[in-house]
Amino acid sequence: MASDHPSTVRVGILVFPGCVRSAAVVPHDVFELANRVQSARPVRGRVAFDAVWVSARPGRSIEIDGLRFAVSPANVAQLDALIVPGVEHADAQSLSTVLAALAPEQSLLRKAARNGLHILAGCSATCLVAQSGLLDGRRATTSWWLAGFCRSHFPLVALQPEEILLQDGPFVSAAGLTSYFDLALWLVGRRAGADLRQLIARMLLLEQRSIGQTPYATTAALPGHGPVVMERAQRWLVAHVDKPWTVAALAQHCHTSERTLLRRFNEVLGCSPVKYMQQLRVDRAKRLLESTLISLEDVATRCGYQDVATLQRVFRKLAGVPLGEYRVRFGIRR
Incomplete structure (x- = not known):
């Protein structure tokens, strides 16, 4: 018998010191829009996206440059997917130092992978997932200007920097900062269907970027x-x-x-x-x-x-x- 309640997709958005704020906010807003758009649909056809900010560190909040996130403990057993925001850094050369300080987040990523969660990461967050060893032998992408860094620091990753979004098993990687829209829309499409994904994309004035990153690279x-x-x-x-x-x-x-x-x-x-x-x-x-x-x-x-x-x-x-x-x-x- 069909349920009289919408199915729920539980999404954790990982917040940590030095994460890119917009990359933590954009997916949350996309999922909220998806929920509102579905409000006119029959309950049995809805997919509710329950997006919460989570942390691998103790405490109920994390402040990043004046913006405070109310976070919950990242219990991977209660999540279906984990979105990893980008990592703030001064330049590509300093990124390895920043990544080394994110040991709690790397441990959480490995636990999430063992529990079968979809792990979505864009831009410099691909480097964080790679630092965790989870992308060894897998295809992945990142922002075009980080390609050299990734190749030198993570040679076991099959990097394809010409792609804007790339899935390999449970891992979904994406390119620059605006690709967090693409990551959120990918999850909407996978769990609620291509029609809803395309509608949300049109409402956000986002086009299908089929040509990849290459035209943008300098x-x-x-x-x-x-x-x-x-x-x-x-x-x-x-x-x-x-x-x-x-x-x-x-x-x-x-x-x-x-x-x-x-x-x-x-x-x-x-x-x-x-x-x-x-x-x-x-x-x-x-x-x-x-x-x-x-x-x-x-x-x-x-x-x-x-x-x-x-x-x-x-x-x-x-x-x-x-x-x-x-x-x-x-x-x-x-």
């Missing part, structure tokens, strides 16, 4: 890091992004051999100088497509290419979409 434009020779090389390449160049000329400028330069690039950036320059030129093309209405021929010239066809080939490979489609999606309106 990895080559991140601040220089690594040995002095690398910072010198990166600055020189930025200055020559619209000019002819050679690896030999770059090595000469850096007062090193081509062989040493290639090794340094591979160690620090995981790519060759040629590939790095391609990334720089694609980054410039993105900015031009976003902010100007100049012709594609002019875009190619300003990016150091003699013809549009060559730029188109490189752009589609690195950005994941053609030049024209990128301009339509991200460019200014005529």
Whole structure:
């Protein structure tokens, strides 16, 4: 006999010192909206999302930069899913220190995994789940600018940073901070159906981001890091992004051999100088497509290419979409 009460999905949103506040609030608001939208539905067809802030630490509240969360003890036996907010940190290099201080949260994550909960994490929270050892041998994604950190610190994770949302077994990982909308909507869709998920997405003005993270990435434009020779090389390449160049000329400028330069690039950036320059030129093309209405021929010239066809080939490979489609999606309106 069907129940006269809605089925309930119990969701814990893990709050901890230094977590990203919006990542703890956004899923809660999405689930509240899902509950309100269903209020007109027959009781037997409803799925109630009972979202609560939980903690792995003692105490009834946690304050994060002036925002106080009333938390309950994280009893995984009473939950169906656990959402892990991102981890605040100054930069990628300091993230490992922050993660090491979150031992109680890592212990809770391992317990949640043993109890079969869905564990949802986005952005730097993927690193926290990986630090717990739960993603070894599994596919996962994170924000594109953390890909290098993840690969160097968690080599056993099958990282796919081009994806915005990725499920592998009970683990669901997502990209940047706004992907916490995607994580909450994923759970709504899984437990209450695709129709409700799509309705909530429309109400939140969220589109289906099927093209992944690649068009958003500007990895080559991140601040220089690594040995002095690398910072010198990166600055020189930025200055020559619209000019002819050679690896030999770059090595000469850096007062090193081509062989040493290639090794340094591979160690620090995981790519060759040629590939790095391609990334720089694609980054410039993105900015031009976003902010100007100049012709594609002019875009190619300003990016150091003699013809549009060559730029188109490189752009589609690195950005994941053609030049024209990128301009339509991200460019200014005529």
